[in-house]
Amino acid sequence: MSGVPVDPGPPAELVGDEFSVPCLDGEQRRYVNLDFAASTSALREVAEAVTAFVPCYSSVHRGAGYKSRLSTTAYESARATALRFCGNRAGDDVAILCRNTTEAINQLAYRLSFEPDDVVLTTVVEHHANLLPWGRVARRRYVECGPDGTFSVDDVIAGLDLSPRPALLALTGASNVTGWLPSVRAIVEAAHARGVPVFLDAAQLAPHRPIPPEVDYVAFSGHKMYAPYGTGVLVGPRATFLEGDPFLAGGGAVDLVDLDEVVWTEPPDREEAGSPNVVGAVALEAALHTLTGIGWESIEAHEQALARRLRRGLAAIDGVRLLGPSLETGTLAIGTFVVEGLPHALVAARLSAEFGIGVRHGCFCAHPYLIRLLGLSDPEIQAYRQRVLAGDHSSIPGAVRASCGISSTATDVDALLDAVAFLAEDAAAGRPPPVPYQQDPRTGDFWPLTDRPGWSAHDRDSSLSCARG
Numbered sequence: 001m002s003g004v005p006v007d008p009g010p011p012a013e014l015v016g017d018e019f020s021v022p023c024l025d026g027e028q029r030r031y032v033n034l035d036f037a038a039s040t041s042a043l044r045e046v047a048e049a050v051t052a053f054v055p056c057y058s059s060v061h062r063g064a065g066y067k068s069r070l071s072t073t074a075y076e077s078a079r080a081t082a083l084r085f086c087g088n089r090a091g092d093d094v095a096i097l098c099r100n101t102t103e104a105i106n107q108l109a110y111r112l113s114f115e116p117d118d119v120v121l122t123t124v125v126e127h128h129a130n131l132l133p134w135g136r137v138a139r140r141r142y143v144e145c146g147p148d149g150t151f152s153v154d155d156v157i158a159g160l161d162l163s164p165r166p167a168l169l170a171l172t173g174a175s176n177v178t179g180w181l182p183s184v185r186a187i188v189e190a191a192h193a194r195g196v197p198v199f200l201d202a203a204q205l206a207p208h209r210p211i212p213p214e215v216d217y218v219a220f221s222g223h224k225m226y227a228p229y230g231t232g233v234l235v236g237p238r239a240t241f242l243e244g245d246p247f248l249a250g251g252g253a254v255d256l257v258d259l260d261e262v263v264w265t266e267p268p269d270r271e272e273a274g275s276p277n278v279v280g281a282v283a284l285e286a287a288l289h290t291l292t293g294i295g296w297e298s299i300e301a302h303e304q305a306l307a308r309r310l311r312r313g314l315a316a317i318d319g320v321r322l323l324g325p326s327l328e329t330g331t332l333a334i335g336t337f338v339v340e341g342l343p344h345a346l347v348a349a350r351l352s353a354e355f356g357i358g359v360r361h362g363c364f365c366a367h368p369y370l371i372r373l374l375g376l377s378d379p380e381i382q383a384y385r386q387r388v389l390a391g392d393h394s395s396i397p398g399a400v401r402a403s404c405g406i407s408s409t410a411t412d413v414d415a416l417l418d419a420v421a422f423l424a425e426d427a428a429a430g431r432p433p434p435v436p437y438q439q440d441p442r443t444g445d446f447w448p449l450t451d452r453p454g455w456s457a458h459d460r461d462s463s464l465s466c467a468r469g
């Protein structure tokens with residue numbers, strides 16, 4: 001491929017990289033995982049750290065036993081590492097360990113104690129996790145995007161300058177749909193110049209790029225950064241969590257309790273009622289150490305080479321439309337596309353069943369963004385809305401997303417490009433798939449009608465949807 005920089009190769013291995021899966025032709029193939037933006041397998045170092053820790057596991061902050069001491073130390077060490085991972089932050093910040101980015105944002109939205117008339121400025125590019133929690137506690141104002149799915153710093157400034165001044169800017173560090181990287185530093189500078197604090201949704205950014213330390217609040221998820229053990233992080237100024245009720249009330253968050261009284265303890269413990277996920281914290285710390293040890297330079301060099309290969313390769317296939325910014329724009333190694341004449345759910349099903357390639361399809365929990373990227377008209381939107389409201393998901397719009405991570409290879413990307421070219425050619429020639437596929441209207445998913453091992457009717461759990469939005 002011309003113009004593609006030399007890839008230094010994957011900087012790390014993940015548990016399960018060699019996993020193989022059954023395909024419709026009866027062959028077992030190495031699973032080509034191109035679904036990193038959804039969730040990631042564990043780094044080897046993470047799995048090893050968990051295995052080493054499990055024998056010491058005990059309650060944290062709740063026991064005098066030796067194992068409790070070891071567990072408490074491990075848990076607090078993870079917290080300190082998470083804070084350091086967010087950069088050289090000025091001020092008195094705390095890291096709150098929670099389940100994931102969604103929980104972190106809900107927690108922050110609750111804790112910021114907005115008035116109903118306060119405005120949160122956010123963007124149409126966001127994941128639902130960075131849209132819905134703000135709508136519960138404040139009015140939302142949106143920065144629009146262009147047909148390429150991007151907006152400029154000036155677009156954000158225009159939103160910041162409208163009256164009333166936003167109480168918060170809630171922005172993604174990287175789009176989970178297009179991999180686009182907004183100019184976070186310039187945007188934060190503009191927001192701060194106007195006295196507006198910034199929350200950064202770093203769910204997609206954190207595994208691939210350093211977190212800009214200038215942001216006031218930041219959240220990310222361990223399961224997207226090679227620590228899939230159920231821990232995420234919310235970082236923000238201690239002062240935000242000093243007054244008022246915590247998001248969750250319960251044990252571990254208090255200094256004193258009587259039947260009619262509670263005295264909450266200091267943050268971060270005040271924000272972590274209930275027994276915490278210590279194994280998740282250990283896993284997260286191991287992932288953060290491993291990523292830091294590898295260094296962003298190697299991670300970026302590898303992923304940028306893959307991004308170019310993937311996006312250019314997809315754009316070059318006849319009948320394929322790549323969504324998002326121009327090929328010259330630097331993005332994460334994500335390629336989101338539609339194949340002319342093939343429903344997105346069928347493309348994803350065929351990639352899996354015939355080629356052993358794992359991707360995601362649908363709206364990627366970013367309905368407003370997808371509608372814009374696909375350029376749907378109002379009548380088209382109304383038509384599919386009516387069908388979904390009637391319980392029929394068969395025509396829900398969407399696309400297919402291939403996303404790479406730290407252990408992805410050029411071979412993985414080429415396997416996808418070859419398979420997509422094959423499917424696009426099939427569609428253009430009107431050739432049927434090797435076996436018929438049936439769509440479930442309740443989920444919109446397709447399933448091959450075959451008795452091949454792994455793909456028979458018996459193997460199908462029809463209650464599961466693979467594109468829940």
Ligand SMILES: Cc1ncc(COP(=O)(O)O)c(C=O)c1O
Pocket residue numbers: 037038100101102103127129130172174175176201203204221223365
């Ligand atoms: C940009 C972005 N924000 C937030 C989330 C929510 O993350 P989680 O599901 O870990 O809560 C995701 C998940 O895909 C995401 O991509």
